Amino acid sequence: MYIESKLEEIDEALFSVDPSEVRDPNILQEKIAGPTYSWLKAKTKIQFTKGLFIVDTYFENDRDLTDIFSISGEYIQISYLGKGDSHLMCAKESKPVGIGCVNCCYNRNTITTIKMPANSPTHYQALFLSKEYYLQLLKDEAWVANNSFYKNIMEGEFLEWGTCKYPIDYNLYHIFNEVTRGDWKRDFKKYYLDLRLKEIFLSLHLCQEELERATFKGINDENLEKIKTAHAYLIEHFKNPPTIKELARIVLLNELQLKRDFKKMYGKTIRSFIIELRMEKAKSLLGKHTVSEMAEILGYRSVPHFINTFKKCYGYTPKQGLNQ
Structure with a gap:
């Protein structure tokens, strides 16, 4: 080779x-x-x-x-x-x-x-x-x-x-x-x-x-390809995600169909998927950055909002997570 x-x-x-x-x-x-x-x-x-x-x-x-x-x-x-x-x-x-x-x-x-x-x-x-x-x-x-x-x-x-x-x-x-x-x-x-x-x-x-x-979830092949593209796009851009309207334009699918088929395919809403991605990344940042730096890296404009979201996801704040 x-x-x-x-x-x-x-x-x-x-x-x-x-x-x-x-x-x-x-x-x-x-x-x-x-x-x-x-x-x-x-x-x-x-x-x-x-x-x-x-x-x-x-x-x-x-x-x-x-x-x-x-x-x-x-x-x-x-x-x-x-x-x-x-x-x-x-x-x-x-x-x-x-x-x-x-x-x-x-x-x-x-x-x-x-x-x-x-x-x-x-x-x-x-x-x-x-x-x-x-x-x-x-x-x-x-x-x-x-x-x-x-x-x-x-x-x-x-x-x-x-x-x-x-x-x-x-x-x-x-x-x-x-x-x-x-x-x-x-x-x-x-x-x-x-x-x-x-x-x-x-x-x-x-x-x-x-x-x-996915073929058993009632998603046709054309829409499935667009939903997969939307999913992949969010993984690359979750720190600064597009709105549903912007994402629908990117993948050439109407907003209602995008939201409905995304949830059918992945079992979660687009919004909850973005939060999940951000929280996965947040956990990997613990101990490497301050809480305010983590919020900025993940695209949160409000540090308290970031802390509350983190706590809802993991049951403890980022600062408490450093001691676990």
């Missing part, structure tokens, strides 16, 4: 790695400053070991930018676009990558052209596993017996990019960030990373089951 990212406009490789040749059993890590141009800033972090490659990249470009992404050998890809308006280019069409969805594929020997328009900052995260690494990782997991993606890989049936995609949820979003950030101690890094990778694949399996159940 050989992986290269080459920026067409400047004819430079951002990175070029062959994880199959790595002999070090530990996870290797590099921060790549990227090429220096007045119109382009690129910041990339890569981690790799034999059969595994992880990339986390930010682009800020004042001109259109093209990334030629080449992968040789069989591979499993799990990728997430958190920010940007990227499109995949092929002979017949231009496909939007789609913010807020995790895309999965199983393929081999591919060259993908990704267009990133000017003045639209891009942030993407991606995991690439060799077939051997993937099968070894999940060989003892009981749930894979009922997982269609795993079955395709076992049987060698390729799945192109975009065939399997799932809306990001807060748990998956959090794990993805942990994996791509890679801040754990070197001695335990490989062990801990494999545990988190298993968690990602299990979360995707549960997402698949949830989507299958």
Whole structure:
């Protein structure tokens, strides 16, 4: 499995790695400053070991930018676009990558052209596993017996990019960030990373089951896609969330349908979902910031309102939480 990212406009490789040749059993890590141009800033972090490659990249470009992404050998890809308006280019069409969805594929020997328009900052995260690494990782997991993606890989049936995609949820979003950030101690890094990778694949399996159940909730396919987009959008923007009216415009669905189908799909209102996301984040901020700083980070204009919401959720105030 050989992986290269080459920026067409400047004819430079951002990175070029062959994880199959790595002999070090530990996870290797590099921060790549990227090429220096007045119109382009690129910041990339890569981690790799034999059969595994992880990339986390930010682009800020004042001109259109093209990334030629080449992968040789069989591979499993799990990728997430958190920010940007990227499109995949092929002979017949231009496909939007789609913010807020995790895309999965199983393929081999591919060259993908990704267009990133000017003045639209891009942030993407991606995991690439060799077939051997993937099968070894999940060989003892009981749930894979009922997982269609795993079955395709076992049987060698390729799945192109975009065939399997799932809306990001807060748990998956959090794990993805942990994996791509890679801040754990070197001695335990490989062990801990494999545990988190298993968690990602299990979360995707549960997402698949949830989507299958959605067909029994009376939500048609077109609306389901819009509800999933709304859900993913809120996860990225919960600190400064849109109004229901603004969200309805973003996903092209009327407000009543949006509220009704969102609750059908996720068992909670949009408002309660935003509060849940904020409180999950608030708990992770305890001890790192003052209460007023936490309120500001989470988009609360009133500190007392934030404290009351936190207490309703957890049964204690943020200050009391520091002593628990």
